[in-house]
Amino acid sequence: MSVDSNLQLAIVQPDPPESPFYIPATAQATRPRRALKHGDSFLVVDSHGDIGASAGGSDGLYHDDTRFLSLLELHLNGVQPLLLGSNVRDDNTLLAVDLTNPDIYAGDQIVLHKDIIHVARTIFLWKGTAYQRIKVRNHGLKPVEVSLSLRFDNDFADVFEVRGERRARRGVTAHRVIDGKGQVLLSYKGLDDAWRRTTLTFDPQPAELTEHSAIYRFVLAPHEARPIFLLASCREAIGDPPAPFLRGLLGAHRELRRETQDIATVETSNGHFNEVLCRAAADLNMLMTETPQGRYPYAGIPWYSTTFGRDGLITAIEMLWCDPGMARGVLRRLAAFQARDSDPAADAEPGKILHEMRAGEMAALREVPFGLYYGSVDSTPLFVLLAGLYAERTDDDETLTELWPAIEAALAWIDGPGDLDGDGFVEYYRKTEKGLANQGWKDSYDAIFHADGRMAEGPIALAEVQGYVFAAKETAARCALRLGNNALAQKLHAQAMRLKENFDAAFWCPEIGMYALALDGAKQPCAVRTSNAGQTLFTGIARDDRARAIASELLGPRFFSGWGIRTVARGEARYNPMSYHNGSIWPHDNALIALGFARYGLNRAVAQVSKGLFECATYMDLRRLPELFCGFHRERRRGPTLYPVACAPQAWASATPFSLIQASLGLEFAPQTNEIRLSNPYLPPFLGEIVLRNLQLGASRADLKVSRHGDEVSVELLRTRGKVQVSVVSSR
Numbered sequence: 001m002s003v004d005s006n007l008q009l010a011i012v013q014p015d016p017p018e019s020p021f022y023i024p025a026t027a028q029a030t031r032p033r034r035a036l037k038h039g040d041s042f043l044v045v046d047s048h049g050d051i052g053a054s055a056g057g058s059d060g061l062y063h064d065d066t067r068f069l070s071l072l073e074l075h076l077n078g079v080q081p082l083l084l085g086s087n088v089r090d091d092n093t094l095l096a097v098d099l100t101n102p103d104i105y106a107g108d109q110i111v112l113h114k115d116i117i118h119v120a121r122t123i124f125l126w127k128g129t130a131y132q133r134i135k136v137r138n139h140g141l142k143p144v145e146v147s148l149s150l151r152f153d154n155d156f157a158d159v160f161e162v163r164g165e166r167r168a169r170r171g172v173t174a175h176r177v178i179d180g181k182g183q184v185l186l187s188y189k190g191l192d193d194a195w196r197r198t199t200l201t202f203d204p205q206p207a208e209l210t211e212h213s214a215i216y217r218f219v220l221a222p223h224e225a226r227p228i229f230l231l232a233s234c235r236e237a238i239g240d241p242p243a244p245f246l247r248g249l250l251g252a253h254r255e256l257r258r259e260t261q262d263i264a265t266v267e268t269s270n271g272h273f274n275e276v277l278c279r280a281a282a283d284l285n286m287l288m289t290e291t292p293q294g295r296y297p298y299a300g301i302p303w304y305s306t307t308f309g310r311d312g313l314i315t316a317i318e319m320l321w322c323d324p325g326m327a328r329g330v331l332r333r334l335a336a337f338q339a340r341d342s343d344p345a346a347d348a349e350p351g352k353i354l355h356e357m358r359a360g361e362m363a364a365l366r367e368v369p370f371g372l373y374y375g376s377v378d379s380t381p382l383f384v385l386l387a388g389l390y391a392e393r394t395d396d397d398e399t400l401t402e403l404w405p406a407i408e409a410a411l412a413w414i415d416g417p418g419d420l421d422g423d424g425f426v427e428y429y430r431k432t433e434k435g436l437a438n439q440g441w442k443d444s445y446d447a448i449f450h451a452d453g454r455m456a457e458g459p460i461a462l463a464e465v466q467g468y469v470f471a472a473k474e475t476a477a478r479c480a481l482r483l484g485n486n487a488l489a490q491k492l493h494a495q496a497m498r499l500k501e502n503f504d505a506a507f508w509c510p511e512i513g514m515y516a517l518a519l520d521g522a523k524q525p526c527a528v529r530t531s532n533a534g535q536t537l538f539t540g541i542a543r544d545d546r547a548r549a550i551a552s553e554l555l556g557p558r559f560f561s562g563w564g565i566r567t568v569a570r571g572e573a574r575y576n577p578m579s580y581h582n583g584s585i586w587p588h589d590n591a592l593i594a595l596g597f598a599r600y601g602l603n604r605a606v607a608q609v610s611k612g613l614f615e616c617a618t619y620m621d622l623r624r625l626p627e628l629f630c631g632f633h634r635e636r637r638r639g640p641t642l643y644p645v646a647c648a649p650q651a652w653a654s655a656t657p658f659s660l661i662q663a664s665l666g667l668e669f670a671p672q673t674n675e676i677r678l679s680n681p682y683l684p685p686f687l688g689e690i691v692l693r694n695l696q697l698g699a700s701r702a703d704l705k706v707s708r709h710g711d712e713v714s715v716e717l718l719r720t721r722g723k724v725q726v727s728v729v730s731s732r
Contacts, residue, residue, distance in 0.1 A: 030054040032621065034088055034095050035301040035649065036125040037286045038252070040064050040359070041234055042305045043130050047086040049097040049121040050074060052153075058162055058302040061130050061198070063234035065306065065360030067162060068198040069130070069186075071153035072232070074119070077104050077112065078147065081119055088622060092282040093252050094124035116140040117220075119148075126252045128235065129242040134228040138220035148216045150230065156188035156196050158360040160368050163303060167367065175211035184211060192364040196234075201241075203229040259295070260285055264322035264696065266661060269689040273657075276617045279624050280657045283649035284319070293336050294329025300627055300647030307357040309334055309379035310441060311651055313386050318591055318655035320386075320393050321662045321669070324696060327390040328399055334383055335406035339374050344431035347375035347439070351413030353383040355439075368434075375436045377428035380410045380418065381468035385539075388475025391482065395671035395698060400479060407476060411492075414469055420459045424502055425519065426469050427459035440465060441589075442532070442567065442581040446574060448518050451527045453573035456520040463515045463532045466503045467539030470496050474540075500541050514550050515542070529558065529569035531589050537596025547600045554593065555605055562634025563616040564590045564609065570631075577631035577641075584643060587613055587625045588652035591659035598663040601731060603682035610660045610684045616640045617657070625653045661690065665706060666729075671698045678715060679729045683708040691718070700724040 031046035031054040041063040045051055051059040052071040061069035074081065081099035088095050099119040104112040120135045138144045154173075161167060171190040178185060182205035186198040206214040216228060229245050243251060266277050288295045291307070298304070299311035312334070316327040337357065339348040346369055347355075355376030363371035387407050391400040418426040428439040438447050440462045448456045477492035507515040509525055515533040516525035534554050536542040542550065553559060558569040561577075564585040568575050577583040590609050597605040612634075617625050619639030627650035630641035647653075661667075664687075666679030676697060683690065683706065693703045700722030707714050717726050 031057075032086075033057050033059070034086065036088075036092065036095060036123070036130075037298070037301055037305060038125045038127065039289055040305075041125060041128050041130075042301050043123070043125045044302050045072075045095065045123065047097070048074070048081070048083055048099065049086070049095065049123055049132070053080075060157075060162070061232055061234065062159065062302070062305070063128055065159045065358050065363065066196055067157045067159070068154060068196065068234040069152065069232050070155045070157065071151060073151045074099075074121075074134070075149045075151070076101050076117065076119060076146070078149075079104060082114070084118075090278055090282060091256060092286040093256060094122060094249070097121040097123070112144065113140075116144060117146065124249060124252055126248045126255075127242065128233060129248070130232040131242075131245050131248050132230040132232075133245055134230065135225055136220065136228070137225035138222055141222050143222065144220050146216070146218055146220055148228065150214045151212060152184070152200060152214075153212055154186045154188075154198055156186075156190070158362040159303070159358075160360070160362050165362070165368070167362070171361070177209055177211060182206065182209065184209065184214075190361040190364075192361050194361065194364070199231075199233045199235050201229075201231040201233070203231075256285065259288070262323075262325065262696070263694070265693045266322070266658070267691045267693075268687050270686055272618050272623070273614055273687065275623045276614065276625070277657050279622050280654045283624065283654040284315075284651065287649060287651050287654070288326070291329070291333050293333035295326065296329050296333050297326060297651040299652075300650035303645075303647055304650070306359070307333065307337075307354065309354040309356070310376050310382060313353075313379060313382040314441075314588060314592070315651040315655045316386055317382075317389065318588070318652060318659035318662075320389055321667045322658055322692075322695070324390060324394050327386055327393075328396070331383070331387055331390060331399070331403055334379070335403055337372060338406050338409060343374075345369055345434065346371075346373050347431050347435045348372070349374070349413060349417040351380065351409035351411075352417070353379040353410060355379055355436075369432075373435075375428075375430060375439050377418070377426060377439045377462065378441060378465050378468055380413055381426065381465065381472040383407075384410050384414075384472035384476050385468060388472070388479050391479055392475070393669050393671070397482060400482065404479075404483065407479070411473075411476060414472070415495075423523070424499060425461040425506070426465050427461045429459040429521075440532075444580045444582075446579075447581040449526060449528065449574050450520070450524075451512075451573060456518055456526050458521050460521065461519040463507055463517060463530075464535035464539070466499065466507070467536040467541040470499050470503070470541040471539035473499070503541055504543055504546065508546065513553055515546070528572050529553065530572075531559070531565055531567045531586075531593065534565060534593035534596060535589070537600060538592040539596075540599055542596075542600075544600065547596070548602070551597055551600070551602050551605050555608055557633075560608070560612070561585060561631050563612045563629070563640045565593060566631040578643070580628070580643075583631040584628045585631050585640075586628045586653075587656040588659075591652075591656040591663075594660055594663040598666055598680075601680055603664075603680060606660070606663045607682060607684035610664060611686055613656065613660065614684075614686060621648075624648055625656055626650060627653050665690070669697055674698070674700065674723045674725060676702060676704075676724065676726045677729055678706070678726070680731060681706060681713045681715070681728065682711070683713055693718075697724050698722070702726060 036043045053073040060067040084098035101117045103114045118137045122133045174187045182202040184200045207217045208215040297315045299308040312330045316330040337354045339352040352374045356370045356373045358370040420427045473492045473496040477489040480489035509527040517528045517530045518526045568582045575583045594609045626648040627646040665681045668677040690706045695702045703718040705716045
């Protein structure tokens with residue numbers, strides 16, 4: 001074999017094995033999925049309201065990271081009914097499904113023509129119970145014999161098993177019918193010796209009830225309707241029965257009103273954008289979970305419906321302007337679980353903030369390390385940053401004082417174990433092979449690499465993490481001043497300024513016109529164009545001239561797809577628009593970058609990102625921005641391309657539209673002077689007007705309207721309660 005001497009051959013290093021916690025995409029779901037959540041339980045059903053009746057998906061009723069129901073399939077007169085419609089209420093409280101019968105034959109004869117029987121399924125989730133009302137109505141002119149059957153089963157699979165993990169051994173499952181009560185008890189004793197039980201309650205009692213099916217037989221007169229109720233409860237015992245269907249539904253609605261009454265609301269002149277905001281607000285409220293420390297936004301359904309440090313912190317930062325109470329709950333919960341000791345198996349070190357918490361069997365047995373897992377390099381500085389931003393937003397010195405020991409411990413980790421080699425940069429390196437190999441927000445196995453595609457070897461210092469540390473120390477310095485510790489304030493500020501200078505010297509790469517993705521263990525820069533550099537604008541660590549150069553690159557064709565900014569620029573070695581982190585588009589990433597654009601006065605850049613994501617959301621199911629979507633270039637008259645296993649809803653994606661509003665309006669709050677400021681406000685072209693209601697400033701409230709007039713805006717104060725004033729600051 002001869003080789004042309006002018007031809008250069010590149011030797012490509014093989015990829016490392018996939019992460020043991022990789023989420024496989026093995027099949028396309030044949031029916032769309034719908035999700036509901038309440039507390040530590042969530043429900044994933046298909047468009048018919050069934051569980052496990054069609055291929056693919058993550059169907060099931062889950063509680064504490066365990067699936068409590070894996071099959072629930074409705075048949076009508078022996079066949080699957082036809083779908084008429086399936087809709088989640090705007091506030092996410094319930095799913096309404098309308099079904100009808102197909103043509104039903106006996107031999108060659110039609111014995112029941114289609115569209116005679118209407119089946120209305122109403123499903124909601126509350127306090128660990130999935131409620132379902134099945135109302136069957138005869139719209140024909142003659143009596144109809146109805147046979148309605150429900151098949152059910154459960155595997156009590158850990159959520160990691162559902163995601164694809166294989167287990168050598170499992171516990172023991174048992175099913176039994178409870179005579180005379182219309183109940184079936186599904187039980188499982190795990191290898192952790194814990195009992196997990198699902199109670200199915202049928203009302204009225206079926207004609208036949210077995211361990212795997214319930215069958216109703218009745219005759220419906222013309223226009224007669226008959227309801228059937230099914231309650232599936234994630235309970236440790238048969239006692240303490242759940243509330244009846246109607247009482248439970250009323251309780252769920254009352255709880256929703258109570259929990260959302262203090263949150264600011266947004267309405268705009270664009271009806272489609274209002275739908276995006278409505279869905280985002282409903283999704284965030286659904287993901288909010290009451291914990292002993294306060295309400296916390298669980299990360300996403302189905303894979304991340306639990307406490308995640310990074311996700312909760314970033315979501316709270318995005319929502320701080322309109323819902324500061326969220327930040328208080330996030331901070332108090334993460335402070336309660338801050339690492340006190342070193343545990344290599346959990347990547348824990350004193351002062352470190354939690355990455356992930358799990359309550360399932362596999363976590364209890366340490367088959368996965370995520371019971372309390374601390375393998376996140378950015379949760380700790382983000383915790384300090386959010387604490388400072390919360391104090392400045394609310395003037396809540398009582399909570400700041402309560403959190404201060406946790407803040408000091410976090411700062412000690414940043415300057416100690418977080419800086420593995422003492423060079424002033426925070427790095428990560430997992431302690432065991434079971435931990436996450438990459439521990440920034442781009443935590444997939446192939447996310448951190450060099451320009452030639454080689455994987456970076458640790459310890460690794462990420463660009464955006466140094467920005468988080470810079471911003472954390474700056475806000476902590478201001479907090480120290482609030483608490484009267486001037487010496488510490490001066491020390492933290494000096495450290496932040498030194499970090500900013502050293503960061504620019506070490507991370508700036510003239511050959512790509514951006515900050516490096518990271519420094520590897522040999523302190524060699526990963527000179528790759530990535531969105532990580534964009535997040536340095538959010539934290540303010542970027543020099544002004546660098547910020548403008550980065551913004552120009554991020555909005556150019558290599559990065560900006562027309563829908564949003566890609567995680568990795570087109571043309572880089574590992575660019576793949578279908579990958580998880582190497583060319584896809586993440587709404588929350590774009591939101592933080594947009595906040596960075598606003599910080600540097602780049603209003604039109606904010607408008608461009610806002611427009612792309614808004615138009616993307618109009619194509620999405622339920623107007624819902626998912627966790628991520630593919631980074632293919634936008635084409636005329638075509639929508640964006642979905643990522644197959646993205647969480648939807650997902651907390652920091654749901655918070656994105658609200659974060660973009662803050663970036664557009666330049667919202668700032670000064671509670672000590674009772675002032676709400678709009679700094680360089682600028683509305684994107686698709687918005688002529690924004691009305692903000694119930695903006696909190698201490699005990700005061702304000703409603704205001706912002707209107708666009710070409711490139712200028714006007715601000716009108718509609719109403720105030722208490723002492724509050726609104727000002728507009730322009731530096732253009």
